[in-house]
Amino acid sequence: MSAPSAPKNTPRVTEREARQVAEAAREQDWHKPSFAKELFLGRFRLDLIHPHPQPAVDDVRRGEAFLARLRDFCETRIDSARIEREARIPDEVINGLKELGALGMKIDPKYGGLGLTQVYYNKALALVGSASPAIGALLSAHQSIGVPQPLKLFGSQAQKDAFLPRLATTDISAFLLTEPDVGSDPARLATSAVPEGSDYILDGVKLWTTNGVVADLLVVMARVPRSEGHKGGITAFVVEADSPGITVENRNAFMGLRGIENGVTRFHRVRVPAANRIGPEGAGLKIALTTLNTGRLSLPAMCVGAGKWCLKIAREWSAVREQWGRPVARHEAVGAKISFIAATTFALEAVVDLSSQMADENRNDIRIEAALAKLYGSEMGCLMADELVQIRGGRGFETAASLAARGERAVPAEQLLRDLRINRIFEGSTEIMHLLIAREAVDAHLKVAGDIIDPDKPLAAKAKAGANAAGFYARWLPGLVAGPGQLPGTYREFDPPGHPDLSTHLRYVERSARKLARSTFYAMSRWQGRMETKQGFLGRIVDIGAELFAMSAACVRAELLRSSGDHGREAYRLADTFCRQSRIRVEELFTRLWSNTDDLDRRVVDGVLSGAYTWLEEGVVDPSDEGPWIADATPGPSVRNNVRRPFG
Numbered sequence: 001m002s003a004p005s006a007p008k009n010t011p012r013v014t015e016r017e018a019r020q021v022a023e024a025a026r027e028q029d030w031h032k033p034s035f036a037k038e039l040f041l042g043r044f045r046l047d048l049i050h051p052h053p054q055p056a057v058d059d060v061r062r063g064e065a066f067l068a069r070l071r072d073f074c075e076t077r078i079d080s081a082r083i084e085r086e087a088r089i090p091d092e093v094i095n096g097l098k099e100l101g102a103l104g105m106k107i108d109p110k111y112g113g114l115g116l117t118q119v120y121y122n123k124a125l126a127l128v129g130s131a132s133p134a135i136g137a138l139l140s141a142h143q144s145i146g147v148p149q150p151l152k153l154f155g156s157q158a159q160k161d162a163f164l165p166r167l168a169t170t171d172i173s174a175f176l177l178t179e180p181d182v183g184s185d186p187a188r189l190a191t192s193a194v195p196e197g198s199d200y201i202l203d204g205v206k207l208w209t210t211n212g213v214v215a216d217l218l219v220v221m222a223r224v225p226r227s228e229g230h231k232g233g234i235t236a237f238v239v240e241a242d243s244p245g246i247t248v249e250n251r252n253a254f255m256g257l258r259g260i261e262n263g264v265t266r267f268h269r270v271r272v273p274a275a276n277r278i279g280p281e282g283a284g285l286k287i288a289l290t291t292l293n294t295g296r297l298s299l300p301a302m303c304v305g306a307g308k309w310c311l312k313i314a315r316e317w318s319a320v321r322e323q324w325g326r327p328v329a330r331h332e333a334v335g336a337k338i339s340f341i342a343a344t345t346f347a348l349e350a351v352v353d354l355s356s357q358m359a360d361e362n363r364n365d366i367r368i369e370a371a372l373a374k375l376y377g378s379e380m381g382c383l384m385a386d387e388l389v390q391i392r393g394g395r396g397f398e399t400a401a402s403l404a405a406r407g408e409r410a411v412p413a414e415q416l417l418r419d420l421r422i423n424r425i426f427e428g429s430t431e432i433m434h435l436l437i438a439r440e441a442v443d444a445h446l447k448v449a450g451d452i453i454d455p456d457k458p459l460a461a462k463a464k465a466g467a468n469a470a471g472f473y474a475r476w477l478p479g480l481v482a483g484p485g486q487l488p489g490t491y492r493e494f495d496p497p498g499h500p501d502l503s504t505h506l507r508y509v510e511r512s513a514r515k516l517a518r519s520t521f522y523a524m525s526r527w528q529g530r531m532e533t534k535q536g537f538l539g540r541i542v543d544i545g546a547e548l549f550a551m552s553a554a555c556v557r558a559e560l561l562r563s564s565g566d567h568g569r570e571a572y573r574l575a576d577t578f579c580r581q582s583r584i585r586v587e588e589l590f591t592r593l594w595s596n597t598d599d600l601d602r603r604v605v606d607g608v609l610s611g612a613y614t615w616l617e618e619g620v621v622d623p624s625d626e627g628p629w630i631a632d633a634t635p636g637p638s639v640r641n642n643v644r645r646p647f648g
Contacts, residue, residue, distance in 0.1 A: 013187045021187035021234075026439070027290065027367065035358075035552070036368035040441035040545055042480045042517025044510035046491070048364060049552060052560040053357040055119055063120030066101070070124055073100055074131035081400060083132050083259040084415060093135070094172075094647040102128070104168030106143045107152075111164035118294060118356040125298050126305030133419040134259030136302045138172070141210040144295035145427070146173030147219045147238055150287050154236075154279045163217060163238060172647070174211035174241075176220045176265060177288060179204065180633040184432045186221070186234060186285050190633070191267065193222035193237065195230055200237065200277070202245075202270040205633035208426070213251045213261035214646055215241045220267075221284045233282025237272050241646075245270040247638035251645075256418030261645075266638045292427065293367045294359045299423050300352050300377025306420055307345030307381065310388040313411055314338050318391060328391070337387040343578035344380050346571070347550045350557035351376060368440050369549065375433040376546040378423035385417040431535070438538035441545065442531075445524055448472040453529040473521075480518050485510030494555055496562065499569060500576035502555045505583070509548045512586060516544050519593055536598040544589045547582045554578050 013021075030037065035048040055063075077096050083089055097103065105121050107113025116124065121143070129136025143149065148167045151159055167173055182188045191204025202222055212218070218239040226232030239246070250264040279287055318329035318338060328334045355369045389396035392413050395403060400410035424430050449472075451457045451465035484490040485507040494502040520541060524531055531538075558575035562568025607613055 021285070027286070030365055032363060032365040034365040034368055036372055036545065036549055037365070037440065037443075039513050039548055040368075040516065040520070041444055041476075042514040044483070044485070044513045046506065046552070049354060049358075050556045050559070052354065052556050053361055055117060055357060055360065059117045059120065059360075062114070063116055063123065066105075066114060066116060066120065067123060067127060069100060070102065070127055073097070074128055078131045078135065080132045080412070081410065083134055084412070085401070087253070087258040089132070089134055089138065089259045089261075091648045097135070097139070098170060101168075102139055103142060103170070103172065105139070107148055107164055107168040111160065111168050113164070113168040118297065118359045119353060122297055122301035122352055122356050125301045126308070129302035130305040130309050132259065133302065133416075134257050137257055137260050138211055140298040140302070141175065142167075142173050144298040145175040145291055146211065147217045148173065149291045149295055150219055150236060150278050151238070153290060154283070154287050158275065159238065159278070167217065171216035172211055172214055173217045173219065174209050174215035176206040176209050176212065176218055178206065178208050180207045180631050184429070189221065189223050189234055191220070191222040192635070193224045193235060193272070195224065195227065198274050200224070200272045200274060202237070202239070202267040202272055203635040204267050205635070206265045206267075208252065208262055209265045210260060210262045210426075212265050213248050213263040213644060216646060217241060218265075219278070221288060224281045231281045234284040235281045236278040236284040236287045238276045238278060239270065239272050241644065243270050243272070247640065247642045248644040249638055249640040251643050254422065256415070256421055263643065268635065268637045293370055296370045296374040296427055297352060297356055297359070299427060300348060300373040300381075303377040303381030303420065303423060304345065304349045304352050306416060307341065307348055307384050309416070310384045311338075311341050311345055313413065314341055314388055314391050317411070334391055337391055339577060340581065341384050341387055343574050343581060344384055346557075346574040347554040347578040347582070348377055348380055350553040351550050354553045354556065368437060371428070371433055371437050371440075372546045372549050374428065375430060375437065375542070376550055379430060381420045381423060382417070385413070385420050389413050389417055431539070434539040434542045435535065437542045437545070441541065442520060442524065445520070449524070453531075455529060477521070480514045483510050483514055485514070494559055499562065499572040502558060502572060502575055502579070505551055505576070505579035506555055508579075508583060509551050512544070512548055515590065516541065516548070519590070534598070536596060536601075537593060540589045540593050544586055547586045547589070551579045551582050
């Protein structure tokens with residue numbers, strides 16, 4: 001049986017048009033310094049992150065007080081096994097979180113919120129996410145990308161007064177951008193918002209609406225058609241979830257995060273007051289991307305919590321389990337995994353805390369740092385969980401319920417692996433994050449030389465760009481030849497007596513940053529306009545930058561802990577170990593920049609898509625059914641029951 005593979009009203013756009021929409025929504029200018037941006041340009045600005053920024057005393061007091069209350073709640077009121085078993089967060093847990101103020105962690109106290117800093121908001125997510133990743137996801141979707149954050153940044157005073165008190169205390173919010181046939185290419189967004197008097201009429205279908213099943217308020221991205229008096233474009237709206245015409249058609253189920261309330265939401269002639277529009281028409285995508293600048297920090301924060309739990313379980317289990325006369329931790333093959341988990345958890349916490357504190361201070365532009373934290377945290381979190389499963393052996397593959405049924409400690413290692421896997425996909429998949437970060441990393445180059453490689457630019461523009469590029473590179477390239485990383489005494493404050501020498505790692509970061517910038521320049525010179533198609537190369541460039549950022553953050557955090565007398569010697573050892581592990585990965589990535597199978601892979605893909613290898617698929621049966629790959633999302637009235645279930 002055949003079925004439509006895409007919504008009938010999805011706009012047809014070219015690849016170039018899609019890029020233009022994304023570029024128009026991107027924040028174009030850099031008004032504040034950025035450590036990561038400078039790193040990709042070959043400039044190691046340690047002064048931007050060292051000495052490590054510190055939170056205000058009052059922020060620490062309020063944050064620690066809330067964490068203490070939240071910890072008690074997590075230990076006494078959250079039954080993670082029940083949430084996994086029933087695939088639902090109990091109403092009484094959500095009501096308890098509301099009473100605790102958890103819905104308003106990031107909302108200003110004048111609207112009834114707690115007004116926590118980004119640092120303590122992330123610590124709270126790490127804590128509650130360790131108790132139940134589904135609850136962590138619900139709170140994160142509500143405050144990191146849901147209605148509160150875009151209102152905080154772009155909402156009118158009337159909107160803040162109307163909605164923030166509700167969001168801080170009682171109402172759960174959701175963010176609706178993705179559609180059945182629209183993911184990271186918003187130029188094809190099909191949901192429409194047609195002006196009608198003092199309202200807009202919304203029509204369309206949204207997919208993977210985290211919190212959408214239980215939400216009270218929605219932030220919805222929809223396309224306003226251009227017309228007289230209306231600029232049009234992708235626009236953001238606050239929508240009451242119980243508005244007539246809204247139907248939650250399905251509660252989606254996933255391999256992990258079984259308690260997450262994620263659904264498919266249909267809008268059919270939903271009337272939304274113009275007063276509920278956030279910002280001007282056409283600003284929706286920019287609002288979404290700006291919201292994510294700091295919102296992305298919530299995912300790596302929960303990965304930090306996961307790493308801490310992995311380390312605890314690995315330590316306790318591997319000291320008890322014996323093989324060949326000694327604990328498995330004493331066998332090198334297992335010990336290496338434990339060392340990786342410990343060192344990586346330390347570094348990832350350093351990345352998240354540093355990025356969060358810089359976000360709180362608002363003196364640096366952290367859009368790249370936050371994106372790197374999300375990318376690195378989601379990838380390393382999955383690796384740590386996978387290593388824990390391996391350390392636990394067969395018990396790692398066994399469910400917690402099965403372990404308990406036969407009398408052993410119910411350790412949900414396999415659940416953690418399933419729960420963390422989504423982090424590599426949502427709020428920007430690893431592949432999309434590579435491209436987003438790479439675009440920012442080459443921004444300076446495109447500003448001076450972009451017209452040279454743009455086939456649509458006239459010769460006069462190319463000539464002018466050539467002159468500008470010559471001046472820029474004449475100043476920039478000589479700085480990539482030598483630097484302080486070649487001087488043995490540089491960064492000597494990171495080589496205190498009796499501690500591992502971290503200065504050598506910072507010198508390595510400085511040298512590698514210059515090498516990274518040279519590699520990027522060589523690639524742009526070689527491929528020019530085809531550079532954007534070299535996604536394998538760009539991904540490795542970004543991964544090198546992520547490792548260098550993590551190494552820097554780990555060293556700076558270790559020195560902070562040493563200078564404050566808080567586990568300084570142990571922190572230095574962890575930072576040293578992480579940096580040595582990271583340097584091995586960096587060297588491999590540098591090698592793979594130019595020695596790889598990218599061209600061969602493309603030829604194989606051409607063969608696969610042309611059917612040249614269908615013979616290789618013989619000998620199996622396909623257990624999937626014959627439904628359409630993409631469900632029909634043509635606008636119209638819903639023919640399904642509304643499964644919306646607000647918490648009682």
